[in-house]
Amino acid sequence: MATALVSQENVVASLVSRTGRHLQRYDKGRRQVVGCIPYRYKNGSSNTSEVEDELEVLVISSQKGKGMLFPKGGWELDETIKQAASRETYEEAGVKGNVEHQLGHWTFQSRTHGTDYDGYLFPLHVKEVLDFWPEKNNRQRKWTSVEEARECCQRGWMKEALDVLVDRLAGRQQLGEEEMGSCSLSYQAKSNL
Numbered sequence: 001m002a003t004a005l006v007s008q009e010n011v012v013a014s015l016v017s018r019t020g021r022h023l024q025r026y027d028k029g030r031r032q033v034v035g036c037i038p039y040r041y042k043n044g045s046s047n048t049s050e051v052e053d054e055l056e057v058l059v060i061s062s063q064k065g066k067g068m069l070f071p072k073g074g075w076e077l078d079e080t081i082k083q084a085a086s087r088e089t090y091e092e093a094g095v096k097g098n099v100e101h102q103l104g105h106w107t108f109q110s111r112t113h114g115t116d117y118d119g120y121l122f123p124l125h126v127k128e129v130l131d132f133w134p135e136k137n138n139r140q141r142k143w144t145s146v147e148e149a150r151e152c153c154q155r156g157w158m159k160e161a162l163d164v165l166v167d168r169l170a171g172r173q174q175l176g177e178e179e180m181g182s183c184s185l186s187y188q189a190k191s192n193l
Contacts, residue, residue, distance in 0.1 A: 023074075023076040023077045023078060024074045024075070024076060024077075025074070025075045025076065025077055027118060029115075029116075030107065030115070030116045030117055030118045031074060031110075031115070031117045031118070032074070032075040032117075032118050032120075033072050033073065033074060033075065033117050033118065033119045033120070034072060034073070034074075034075045034081055034084045034085040034088060034119070034120045034121070034122070035070055035071050035072025035073065035085055035088050035089065035119070035120075035121055035122075036070065036071060036072075036085050036086070036088070036089040036099060036121065036122050036123065036124035037057055037058075037070050037103070037121060037122070037123055037124065037158075037161060037162060037165050038057065038058035038070075038071070038089060038093055038095045038097065038124045038126045039055055039056065039057045039058070039123060039124070039125060039126065039165065039169075040055075040056050040058075040125070040126045040143075041054045041055060041056070042054050042055075042056055051166060051169045051170045052145075052146045052147075052166055052170070055145075055146055055166065055169065056143045056144065056145065057070075057143070057144060057145075057146060057149045057162065057165075058070075058071075058093055058095060058126065058141055058142070058143055058144075059141070059142055059144055059149055059152060059153060060092055060093050060139045060140065060141045060142075061139045061140040061141075062139075062154070063138060063139070066154070067152065067153075067154035068142070068149075068152040068153055068154065069153055069154055069155050069158055070121065070153070070155075070158050070161075070162075071088050071089045071091075071092035071093040072088055072092075072119065072121070072158075073088040073091070073092065074088075075120075081102075081120060082099045082122065085099055085120070085121075085122045085124070086099050086124070089124055090130075090133060090134075091133065091134040091135055092133075092134075092135050092139055093133070093139075093141050094129065094130040094131075094132070094133030094135075094136060094141065095124070095126045095128065095129050095130065096126070096127060096128040096130070097124045097125045097126040097127040097128065098124065098125045098127065099122050099123075099124050100122060100123040100124070100125060101122070101123075102120055102121070102122050103121045103122060103123060103161045103164045103165055103168075104120070104121065104160070104161055104164055105118065105119070105120050106118075106119045106120075106121075106157035106160065106161070107119070108155070108156075108157045119157055121158065121161040123165050123168070123169075146162065146166055149162060150162060
């Protein structure tokens, strides 16, 4: 049986968040912030009549400990927007998965600095929930229903992004049901020949 050797340095290095603003992207003086709405289905499948009933999203505590939000942080010069969104979600929430198509772009005011930021959010279909991650000791994470996330999330622009996600997933499900319906109609028509 082969075993992989992992050095303590590699484990520690991967559990450290990026810090500082020297690599941060700015556009017209606005810091560029990216993140994800991590989601999964309660039963592991999206085959339900109501997407919102089966959908769970992951929220995290803010660093200041005042309320819950979706993982987000600075988009740095040496990464693509999706790489930054994935990295921030890993560092802050300890999950990995597939980053999907952008939910939108919002301009919002930083509560800490009083300046405008540009925010971009992506859905992240969670494939792995980690026991250890860089900000585990600084944040709490919680799987919630969509309704609970709307109530506890402290950022209006993030609530809007959540609504976009729910609408998108409901549309995918509806499209899938329509395709299944047309397949069964096609099969019926052929079997009647």
